[in-house]
Amino acid sequence: MAAVVEKTFQFVIVGGGIAGVTCVEQLSSQIPSAEVALITASPQIKAVTNYKQVSQTLEEFDVEERPSSVLEEKFSNLTVIQSAVKSLHTQSHSVETADGQVFGYEKLCICSGGRPKLLTQENPHVLGIRDTDSAQELQKRLSNAKRIVVVGNGGIALELVYEVEGCEVIWAVKDKAIGNTFFDAGAAQFLIPSLEAEKPERDALVKRSRYTTEEPAVGTSHTFTADRNPRGLGVGPTESGSALGPDWHEGIALRGAEQVSRRVSVEYQCEVEKIFTSEELLNSQQQTLEPENAGAWPVYIQLTNGKTFGCDFVVSATGVVPNTEPFLHGNKFALADDAGLRVDEHMMTSEPDVYAAGDVCTACWEHSALWQQMRLWTQARQMGWYAGRCMAAHVLSEPIELDFCFELFSHITKFFNYKVVLLGKFNGQGLGSNHELLVRCTKGHEYVKVVLSGGRMVGAVLIGETDLEETFENLILNQMDLTRTHGSSSAQKTLQQ
Numbered sequence: 001m002a003a004v005v006e007k008t009f010q011f012v013i014v015g016g017g018i019a020g021v022t023c024v025e026q027l028s029s030q031i032p033s034a035e036v037a038l039i040t041a042s043p044q045i046k047a048v049t050n051y052k053q054v055s056q057t058l059e060e061f062d063v064e065e066r067p068s069s070v071l072e073e074k075f076s077n078l079t080v081i082q083s084a085v086k087s088l089h090t091q092s093h094s095v096e097t098a099d100g101q102v103f104g105y106e107k108l109c110i111c112s113g114g115r116p117k118l119l120t121q122e123n124p125h126v127l128g129i130r131d132t133d134s135a136q137e138l139q140k141r142l143s144n145a146k147r148i149v150v151v152g153n154g155g156i157a158l159e160l161v162y163e164v165e166g167c168e169v170i171w172a173v174k175d176k177a178i179g180n181t182f183f184d185a186g187a188a189q190f191l192i193p194s195l196e197a198e199k200p201e202r203d204a205l206v207k208r209s210r211y212t213t214e215e216p217a218v219g220t221s222h223t224f225t226a227d228r229n230p231r232g233l234g235v236g237p238t239e240s241g242s243a244l245g246p247d248w249h250e251g252i253a254l255r256g257a258e259q260v261s262r263r264v265s266v267e268y269q270c271e272v273e274k275i276f277t278s279e280e281l282l283n284s285q286q287q288t289l290e291p292e293n294a295g296a297w298p299v300y301i302q303l304t305n306g307k308t309f310g311c312d313f314v315v316s317a318t319g320v321v322p323n324t325e326p327f328l329h330g331n332k333f334a335l336a337d338d339a340g341l342r343v344d345e346h347m348m349t350s351e352p353d354v355y356a357a358g359d360v361c362t363a364c365w366e367h368s369a370l371w372q373q374m375r376l377w378t379q380a381r382q383m384g385w386y387a388g389r390c391m392a393a394h395v396l397s398e399p400i401e402l403d404f405c406f407e408l409f410s411h412i413t414k415f416f417n418y419k420v421v422l423l424g425k426f427n428g429q430g431l432g433s434n435h436e437l438l439v440r441c442t443k444g445h446e447y448v449k450v451v452l453s454g455g456r457m458v459g460a461v462l463i464g465e466t467d468l469e470e471t472f473e474n475l476i477l478n479q480m481d482l483t484r485t486h487g488s489s490s491a492q493k494t495l496q497q
């Protein structure tokens, strides 16, 4: 490499999302004398605030977007370089940024996050949501929209279909039930009436608003309608900012151009066959469309259940792809099946002195029987924090063991205005038929599901204000034999209370 190394830092962290920032904070507080650089493509960084340890493994926090100068003011050892990393040279231990600077490192942590895995890359009528800019684009397009199609059955789709008002939403899901990445069909059934009901008043819901979208800085179908007078991308992010997170939709108006509050039709068990423009539609003489519909919409989407819908745009809420691209060329990183950088139990990649954390990495150590990776805010924080500890421990030649947070999967979130807590193998992941379920459900109030394997609790889904999370977490962590210890199942007793 011909370029001159500007400066060599002991630690270089790439990415100002939650994983990168937490890693910087951990390193800076553990080795205050170390020279640390944070190289990030976006001018804003993500900071964890109001951190609360709810129980042994459950945590809650707010996330704020802040100027990167805030971090430099906090840590005198830290230099923030605002530029995207263009290439990495693991042999010479250096990175080159888009603006042509080269920095050396002793240890590097890649926290470059992910980007939306879009249905199609080049179609301007297909949007992905990842960062503030893409949320802003969604808001802009939605303001003139009468109908949108949302494809995907995970976190973003669940949030979007509930939040969008003033616009008809067609929701296309691959599965028999909604929300398959988080729930089973029972929980989906519990939640679905919320799509028909009126949303609680906005003001009562808004606890905090942390994102601004002002100028920069096989085929069945159901229809749910909430009548109320309204109050009121492939366009994926290119040089992406950090991912949005909890409550990203609060504080931005997700409102279309129609006089309805919410109208969602779910198309089950279908995928996307084809997306085409009105001209393409007219040329192809689609049989499945009513004649008066042809040419009326900017874009059409044909589903594998044979139906074709015209709409203003399509939201591809179909998961994330790890942002590995600039780091791979010329290096020998081992990648996982999901294209993430493989990391071991010390968050180390296959390249020497290179660590990775957050959405960009895939945890490839032997997992605890009760933990799985999901690309979530909480895991980004935990991985960033633990990667920082590992990097410091290696420099200080101290031993380090896999952190306790990777013992039990736990996640607190909110869907359809219900508190949702997921613990362990909450969907019986990897258990095959070797498990039984106990369910307690009170319509409109709570849904409690316990996963038992060999008489021991291995997972739970808690929807609503159940107040059971700590008890169940203990039962899962203790792995007590619930059948033998109490004669009859104590989990069942807890559920019957």
Ligand SMILES: Cc1cc2nc3c(=O)[nH]c(=O)nc-3n(C[C@H](O)[C@H](O)[C@H](O)COP(=O)(O)OP(=O)(O)OC[C@H]3O[C@@H](n4cnc5c(N)ncnc54)[C@H](O)[C@@H]3O)c2cc1C
Pocket: 014, 015, 016, 017, 018, 019, 020, 039, 040, 041, 042, 046, 083, 084, 085, 086, 111, 112, 113, 114, 129, 130, 131, 155, 156, 239, 240, 241, 242, 243, 244, 245, 246, 247, 248, 323, 326, 357, 358, 359, 360, 375, 376, 377, 378, 379, 380, 413
């Ligand atoms: C709409 C939405 C809602 C979500 N809601 C929730 C939720 O409710 N709960 C939850 O737990 N999780 C949620 N998530 C997931 C969560 O936001 C992510 O898992 C988490 O933010 C990942 O953090 P990260 O630091 O790994 O990556 P990111 O936040 O994506 O940060 C990556 C950083 O790397 C920088 N970068 C990228 N490439 C380069 C490069 N080449 N050079 C330099 N810098 C680079 C980016 O600018 C960015 O600063 C949501 C995600 C989305 C998109």
Ligand SMILES: NC(=O)C1=CN([C@@H]2O[C@H](COP(=O)(O)OP(=O)(O)OC[C@H]3O[C@@H](n4cnc5c(N)ncnc54)[C@H](OP(=O)(O)O)[C@@H]3O)[C@@H](O)[C@H]2O)C=CC1
Pocket: 119, 151, 152, 153, 154, 155, 156, 157, 159, 174, 180, 181, 271, 272, 316, 317, 318, 319, 320, 374, 375, 376, 413, 414
């Ligand atoms: N409250 C929370 O905790 C939230 C978390 N998030 C996180 O943000 C990230 C991005 O969210 P999101 O995009 O919803 O990703 P998710 O991984 O949550 O969901 C993606 C969904 O899209 C489906 N899918 C994938 N490819 C296709 C396809 N070609 N056609 C139709 N469906 C497809 C997946 O099905 P399958 O699984 O069968 O492949 C899955 O149902 C995720 O890491 C998510 O966990 C986002 C919002 C809220």
